[in-house]
Amino acid sequence: MSELLEDIGHNIRRLREEKGWNQTELGFHADSSASIVSLIENAKRNPSTATLARIAGALGVEVVDLLPKAAPRPPELGPPGVAYFVEPEEGEEPEAVTLRLYAVQLLEENEPILLAMREASPEEAAKMRQQLENSGRRRE
Numbered sequence: 001m002s003e004l005l006e007d008i009g010h011n012i013r014r015l016r017e018e019k020g021w022n023q024t025e026l027g028f029h030a031d032s033s034a035s036i037v038s039l040i041e042n043a044k045r046n047p048s049t050a051t052l053a054r055i056a057g058a059l060g061v062e063v064v065d066l067l068p069k070a071a072p073r074p075p076e077l078g079p080p081g082v083a084y085f086v087e088p089e090e091g092e093e094p095e096a097v098t099l100r101l102y103a104v105q106l107l108e109e110n111e112p113i114l115l116a117m118r119e120a121s122p123e124e125a126a127k128m129r130q131q132l133e134n135s136g137r138r139r140e
Helices: 002-018 023-029 034-041 049-059 122-135
Strands: 081-084 096-105 112-118
Touching: 002 023, 002 034, 002 049, 023 034, 023 049, 034 049
Parallel strands: none
Antiparallel strands: 081 096, 096 112
């Protein structure tokens, strides 16, 4: 919830500053006070829908413009595939590794990237299970 309030406050501050207004001016035009505007912009107060409507009206925008935009959906990925790291010579059996691809959002730039992970071999999986068991933790 606090992230939502921070995003709303950031959007109100940005729109207010674009108009060249201080908090007192926005409070006046929104039939509110500078202290209420400050509390909302600093995510210290959860504004009512009526308050958001008055602020949006004063700023000349729709209420939806005060809300955070939805994060872009990560790209759809197909099922695991086979990757060949070295092309096999004629007559050789290919050495293949099964990879699972995951879309990951970068924290700062919010750009989707791909993360490839190979499946553990049975020996590696058994070793990880044993380490997990020895640690007293359980797999969720």
